[in-house]
Amino acid sequence: MQRVGEVIEASTTDFVAQCYELYQSPPLGSLVKTRDLPLELYAIVYNATTTSLEPGRRPIARGKDEAGEEEIYRSSPQLLKLLKSEFNALVVGHRQNEKLYHYLPPNPARIHSFVYLCSPDEVKEFSQSFDFLNILINTNLPVSAEELISACLRQMSQVYEDRHAFLVAAGKELAILLSGQFNQLKAILGRIRE
Amino acid sequence: MTQENTQRLGIVISGSSSKGVEVKLDSSASVEDMVVGRYVTIEGQKRRFFGMITDVSLGVTDQKLTLAPPDVSDPFMAEVLAGTATYGTLHVSPYLTIGGDVASLLQGPQPVKTVPAHFSTVNLASDQDIESVFGNENKERFWIGNPLDMETKLCLDAEKLVERSSGVFGKSGTGKTFFTRQLLIGTLQKGKAVNLIFDMQSEYGWEGSSEQGLKVKALKQLFPDRVAVFTLDEESSRRRRVSTDFVVRIGYDEIEPEDMALLRQTLNLTEPAVEAVYQMRRRFGRNWLPATLALKDSDETKELLNRLNIHESTFQNLQRGLATIGRLPFIEPHVSADAVGHILDHLDRGVNVVLEFGRYKDFTAYILVANLLTRRIYAQYRERMETAMGEDAARPIPLVITIEEAHRFLNPGVASQTIFGTIAREMRKYNVTLMVIDQRPSGIDEEVMSQIGTKITFLLDNERDIDSVLAGVSGKSELKSVLAKLASKQQALIFGHAVPMPVVFQPREYGSAQSYKDFIPDEHIEKDIEELWG
Numbered sequence: 001m002q003r004v005g006e007v008i009e010a011s012t013t014d015f016v017a018q019c020y021e022l023y024q025s026p027p028l029g030s031l032v033k034t035r036d037l038p039l040e041l042y043a044i045v046y047n048a049t050t051t052s053l054e055p056g057r058r059p060i061a062r063g064k065d066e067a068g069e070e071e072i073y074r075s076s077p078q079l080l081k082l083l084k085s086e087f088n089a090l091v092v093g094h095r096q097n098e099k100l101y102h103y104l105p106p107n108p109a110r111i112h113s114f115v116y117l118c119s120p121d122e123v124k125e126f127s128q129s130f131d132f133l134n135i136l137i138n139t140n141l142p143v144s145a146e147e148l149i150s151a152c153l154r155q156m157s158q159v160y161e162d163r164h165a166f167l168v169a170a171g172k173e174l175a176i177l178l179s180g181q182f183n184q185l186k187a188i189l190g191r192i193r194e
Numbered sequence: 195m196t197q198e199n200t201q202r203l204g205i206v207i208s209g210s211s212s213k214g215v216e217v218k219l220d221s222s223a224s225v226e227d228m229v230v231g232r233y234v235t236i237e238g239q240k241r242r243f244f245g246m247i248t249d250v251s252l253g254v255t256d257q258k259l260t261l262a263p264p265d266v267s268d269p270f271m272a273e274v275l276a277g278t279a280t281y282g283t284l285h286v287s288p289y290l291t292i293g294g295d296v297a298s299l300l301q302g303p304q305p306v307k308t309v310p311a312h313f314s315t316v317n318l319a320s321d322q323d324i325e326s327v328f329g330n331e332n333k334e335r336f337w338i339g340n341p342l343d344m345e346t347k348l349c350l351d352a353e354k355l356v357e358r359s360s361g362v363f364g365k366s367g368t369g370k371t372f373f374t375r376q377l378l379i380g381t382l383q384k385g386k387a388v389n390l391i392f393d394m395q396s397e398y399g400w401e402g403s404s405e406q407g408l409k410v411k412a413l414k415q416l417f418p419d420r421v422a423v424f425t426l427d428e429e430s431s432r433r434r435r436v437s438t439d440f441v442v443r444i445g446y447d448e449i450e451p452e453d454m455a456l457l458r459q460t461l462n463l464t465e466p467a468v469e470a471v472y473q474m475r476r477r478f479g480r481n482w483l484p485a486t487l488a489l490k491d492s493d494e495t496k497e498l499l500n501r502l503n504i505h506e507s508t509f510q511n512l513q514r515g516l517a518t519i520g521r522l523p524f525i526e527p528h529v530s531a532d533a534v535g536h537i538l539d540h541l542d543r544g545v546n547v548v549l550e551f552g553r554y555k556d557f558t559a560y561i562l563v564a565n566l567l568t569r570r571i572y573a574q575y576r577e578r579m580e581t582a583m584g585e586d587a588a589r590p591i592p593l594v595i596t597i598e599e600a601h602r603f604l605n606p607g608v609a610s611q612t613i614f615g616t617i618a619r620e621m622r623k624y625n626v627t628l629m630v631i632d633q634r635p636s637g638i639d640e641e642v643m644s645q646i647g648t649k650i651t652f653l654l655d656n657e658r659d660i661d662s663v664l665a666g667v668s669g670k671s672e673l674k675s676v677l678a679k680l681a682s683k684q685q686a687l688i689f690g691h692a693v694p695m696p697v698v699f700q701p702r703e704y705g706s707a708q709s710y711k712d713f714i715p716d717e718h719i720e721k722d723i724e725e726l727w728g
Contacts, residue, residue: 164270167270168270168273168274171270171273171274171278172221172274172277172278174274175255175274175275175278175279176278179255179256179278179279180255180256181256182256182258182259182262182264182279183258185279186264189270189271189274193268193270193271194270
């Protein structure tokens with residue numbers, strides 16, 4: 001299991017995790033999980049940020065005399081320690097007593113819980129049900145729901161041999177959930193078609 | 195209730211017992227595969243329903259879709275939207291229901307009095323379903339065709355069919371004659387009734403012809419022992435190399451005033467002329483017809499007419515009409531052989547009689563002969579039936595009289611006077627029923643039409659014809675849409691007494707060597723086996 005970060009802020013609906021390495025946050029829409037046994041929380045990455053370690057200290061432009069972007073980091077190696085990458089993940093389900101639930105867990109994640117990227121098998125298992133789509137549609141996030149849902153489905157479809165069938169099934173579920181909002185449905189379908 | 199071999203179509207979303215139920219199609223079922231007239235089963239919570247698709251329509255969840263249609267050239271888009279945002283709906287009319295408990299299973303399908311619960315599953319009816327409703331081919335039932343788009347054999351109960359009058363309707367060239375031949379063969383094979391067929395076009399006795407001009411075998415060729423061909427036109431029969439059993443001749447004295455009433459339209463007689471016939475009958479007795487024809491334009495005649503209070507022009511009109519009858523070659527002054535006696539004799543032995551008209555294809559001959567013979571045969575039957583009832587003796591074997599162009603006998607103007615009107619109305623009391631074949635059912639008297647038990651209708655496109663066929667049937671508007679969608683050939687809708695629910699079917703094939711073989715099971719072989727094993 002690939003460890004991608006550690007929870008530094010948590011609420012019932014989402015958590016913020018800091019990556020161990022700069023710029024190593026998991027891709028938008030990927031399924032991650034925390035393990036506070038016996039409770040495992042599943043969440044979808046909806047936002048990633050890279051900022052200065054100290055809130056009051058903004059980075060300044062340094063590349064004027066450098067030949068390439070990579071040279072900046074090479075000539076100022078301390079930069080890697082002064083910046084941090086974080087990502088936000090929306091909690092979409094949990095596993096308790098070996099059973100998978102596609103709704104919010106009783107408790108939020110604990111601070112310093114490790115965050116792992118889910119293996120293809122886990123993604124497959126989790127995406128057997130599309131109930132999580134409802135959470136994605138109904139949450140107010142800085143990222144638009146269309147973008148997040150399409151990114152998430154694109155990510156999930158990669159673990160399937162028959163990507164097309166998976167995307168069609170998901171599309172049908174969305175068509176039902178968004179029965180009154182055809183424009184939104186069209187935007188998502190336009191982003192997930194191959 | 196097993197779910198084997200069933201194809202799920204969708205779920206019930208709304209409905210009423212008077213108007214039928216709406217079914218939303220699953221995305222896996224293509225709306226284009228659904229055809230009006232197909233059979234479905236609905237798995238309710240407690241009972242199972244049998245129904246027919248009577249309408250197919252399209253729906254969308256969001257009206258915006260219709261205003262700004264999505265780009266369906268993109269297969270992904272089309273696939274996702276099919277069955278979700280855009281979907282098909284079916285209108286299903288449930289006709290029968292069968293309960294889930296053992297008692298109701300034994301009782302069999304019952305008429306439907308309720309609707310299935312919300313979201314009950316709807317499946318295409320399987321072969322077993324059709325069999326459980328219509329039964330399979332056995333001693334009582336014969337195979338008439340296949341339900342629309344199905345392989346199952348649709349079977350008809352011969353006894354129920356002959357119990358009441360039946361009708362075969364449809365535009366010309368839709369397959370009425372071919373199908374009627376099958377019905378006749380069916381009743382003949384099952385031995386539940388004998389047929390008397392007034393065969394105007396000489397299609398049923400020896401051989402008929404298909405639209406392509408190919409010859410097809412008719413009853414006598416298939417069942418030589420059980421069919422007798424009578425003819426009015428010996429010459430024509432001989433030319434066509436038909437072996438006939440009897441040549442029918444009609445004597446002048448056999449024609450009754452009632453026959454003239456029926457011929458009023460065909461002979462262009464006036465109302466007073468028909469009245470005059472009765473007076474002539476009273477005046478001259480049984481030989482009234484030759485006597486009337488023999489009246490010359492003399493003073494004596496004028497005096498007679500005056501006495502009888504008949505106007506001269508009326509008399510001339512009558513004489514012209516009678517002369518037309520007199521010119522029919524099969525009408526002779528004196529006939530020794532009794533045609534009715536011969537027909538009855540054959541019928542009593544269980545031999546079906548086909549009366550060919552040969553060249554005499556005009557309606558005068560057809561109406562006259564059919565009416566005349568039927569009246570006397572019916573009288574005999576009534577007598578026997580009454581005797582049978584009084585003395586508890588065996589009843590005569592049920593008789594089915596087949597007439598073509600039935601509206602000529604049964605139109606509102608004459609239905610009350612002709613024997614066919616009486617038979618249709620009095621139905622099975624005397625074990626005589628009708629099989630009427632017609633292309634203009636709207637011309638048939640409403641009262642008679644309502645007494646026709648089993649109706650089989652091929653394509654009809656005249657609104658009035660459709661209305662008259664469906665008059666008094668529950669779910670008329672639904673059946674109407676089914677009827678209007680029938681293929682122009684070889685598709686028919688059957689409903690009424692002999693079938694538990696209406697069904698669209700394709701009549702079984704008739705005319706190929708294989709079809710003849712199917713009709714004639716190897717009786718000899720069975721007999722041989724029986725004899726061998728005792």
